[in-house]
Amino acid sequence: MKTPAGNAARDFNLGLFYALIALIWWGMATTIYFKILGAVPILEIMAHRVVWSFLLAAAIITGVRSWRPYLEAWSQPQVLLLLLLSMGMMIANWGVFIYAVTSDQIVAASLGAFINPLISVAMGMIFLRERLRPLQKIACLIAILGVVILTVQIGELPWIALSLAITFSAYGFIRKIVQTEALVGYMLESSLYLAPAVGYLLWLTFTHEISFSSTDIFTDALLLGAGIVTALPLITFAAAARKLPLSILGVMQFIAPVCTLLVGVLMYDEPFTWADALPFGIIWVALVIHAGDLVLLQREMSRAASAAR
Secondary structure, three states, X not given: OOOHHHHHHHHHXXXXXXXXHHHHHHHHHHHHHHHHOOOOOHHHHHHHHHHHHHHHHHHXXXXXXXXXXXXXXXXXXXHHHHHHHHHHHHHHHHHHHHHHHHOOOHHHHHHHHHHHHHHHHHHHHHHOOOOOOHHHHHHHHXXXXXXXXXXXXXXXXXHHHHHHHHHHHHHHHHHHHOOOOHHHHHHHHHHHOHHHHHHHHHXXXXXXOOOOOOOOHHHHHHHHOHHHHHXXXXXXXXXXHHHOOHHHHHHXXXXXXXXXXXXXXXXXXXXXXXXXXXXXXXXXXXXXXXXXXXXXXXXXXXXXXXXXX
C-alpha cells in the first residue's frame, strides 16, 4: 500500500529523472542540432519546430488516448492564456538561442543558462514562497558570485545571456502553475501557434524562399526531426516542473549550460581562457554543493517513506 510519503518520494525521484533528460538534451543535442542547421533562416527553423512538434504531440496523444483532456482544456480560458504566454516565452528563447549558436556564441548562451537557475530560484521564493535549505542558499550565493565575475569580464551587457535566462525562467514558472498535464499542455502550446507557423511556411513556399525540400536530404531530415528535438525536453521538463520544487529545479538547470559550454569549447573551438575558467569553476563548486544537498534531501524523503509504511 502506497503512503503519502512514499508517493512524494516517488514523485521526487521521477522529477529528478525527467529534469536530467531535459537538461542534458537541451545542453548537448539541441546545440549540435542548431549548429548543423546554421544555413537555414532562424524563423523557418522556429516554424518547423512548432509544426512538427504539434504533429508529434498529436501522434503521442492518439497513442495514449488522451484527446479528452486536450479537448476539455480548450474550455478553460485561463489555462489557454497561460500556455499562450509560456509558448511565447519558449519561442523567444528558441530565437535567441539559435542566433547565439549559429553566430559562434555558444559560450555566451551557456552563460545565459547559468544565470537562468538563479532567476528560477528567485521566482520560486517571491511568487511561490518556497524556502531554500541552508546548503541551497550557500550554493546560490556562490553561483551568483561566479555569474557576476563572468559578467564583469565580458565588459558589456550580456543581452544574449539575460534574454535566454529570463525567457526560460518565465516558461518554467508558468508551467509550474498551469493546471494541465505535461503532454496535454505541450500539445496545447503547439496548437496555439500552429496557424502562424503553417502560414509562414506556406508564404516561404510561394515566394520560393523556403529551405525545406530545396537544399539537401540531410537538412530536410533535420527539419523533420525538429518535433522530436523540441518535444522531448519540453515535455520532460514540464513533467519535472510539476513534481519538483522550483528552487530545486532551478539550481538543477546548471547541468544544461555545463553541457553547452563543453560542446562550444571542445567541439566548435570557441575561446575559453583561464580567466573564463575562474568564474565557471566557482559556479561548478556551487553545483557540487547543490548536488550534495539533493542527495541528503532524497535520503530524508526515503527515510520518511520507510517510517510511514
